[in-house]
Amino acid sequence: MGRQATVSSRDLPEEIRGRRRTGDRLAEDLASAGVRDHRVLAAVREVPRDLFVPDHLRHLAWHDTPLPIGAGQTISAPHVVALMCELLELSGDERVLDVGTGSGYHAALLSRLSHHVWSIEREPELSRQAQDNLDAARIKNVTLIVGDGTRGHLEAAPYDAINAAAAASGAPPTDLEGQLASGGRLLVPVDGYDQRLVLTRRTGDDLTRRVLDPVSFVPLRPD
Numbered sequence: 294m295g296r297q298a299t300v301s302s303r304d305l306p307e308e309i310r311g312r313r314r315t316g317d318r319l320a321e322d323l324a325s326a327g328v329r330d331h332r333v334l335a336a337v338r339e340v341p342r343d344l345f346v347p348d349h350l351r352h353l354a355w356h357d358t359p360l361p362i363g364a365g366q367t368i369s370a371p372h373v374v375a376l377m378c379e380l381l382e383l384s385g386d387e388r389v390l391d392v393g394t395g396s397g398y399h400a401a402l403l404s405r406l407s408h409h410v411w412s413i414e415r416e417p418e419l420s421r422q423a424q425d426n427l428d429a430a431r432i433k434n435v436t437l438i439v440g441d442g443t444r445g446h447l448e449a450a451p452y453d454a455i456n457a458a459a460a461a462s463g464a465p466p467t468d469l470e471g472q473l474a475s476g477g478r479l480l481v482p483v484d485g486y487d488q489r490l491v492l493t494r495r496t497g498d499d500l501t502r503r504v505l506d507p508v509s510f511v512p513l514r515p516d
């Protein structure tokens with residue numbers, strides 16, 4: 294390895310050096326919070342979360358905390374997003390559907406872990422903002438759709454993984470389970486007595502559901 298091939302961090306602009314430091318720190322926090330998947334931790338380091346939050350909250354972007362993103366919605370805390378990404382067991386070549394684009398941050402992480410992400414948001418203004426955020430982060434393998442995500446997105450189905458960042462009522466939406474490829478996984482918060490993540494796995498025509506951790510997401514609002 295020639296010495297001149299190495300880019301010293303001193304040669305990088307301060308903005309990028311700052312992100313590297315804060316990204317490394319956040320990834321360490323998430324590892325302490327129980328995130329084990331190295332690809333997920335690398336994606337957390339690499340996706341600039343500061344580009345996905347409103348300007349006046351940028352100073353908080355690299356803290357492990359949820360933040361308001363407008364339209365009464367929030368970007369989830371990074372440890373929640375990271376643990377959800379980990380549960381989908383992505384290896385890099387998957388087609389992924391993401392329900393509830395919000396800021397686009399969760400979709401951005403999923404895009405680093407898979408081949409392509411389709412992400413649906415019902416609020417057109419949030420979807421427009423998310424597109425700007427993804428463009429600023431130079432992420433190209435995410436397609437945004439405006440619509441009701443409880444019905445999934447049949448045009449690009451089936452999916453190897455489906456992620457929802459808003460809570461379904463009572464059970465995982467049947468349309469989403471129906472758009473899973475064989476071997477595919479659906480992760481969705483479900484409201485019952487309390488709110489839990491539910492992971493559905495399809496094997497051929499069989500669906501198995503596992504009820505996992507308690508979470509707190511806004512409701513999925515069907516049209």
Ligand code: SAH
Pocket residue numbers: 362366367368369392393394395396397398399400413414415416419440441442443458459511512513514515516
């Ligand atoms: N994943 C987002 C945060 C999600 S907040 C991020 O990384 O920032 C939940 C989002 O789900 C909100 O933006 C809300 O408008 C959206 N939502 C609620 N019901 C929906 C539905 N039926 N279809 C699509 N999006 C929905």
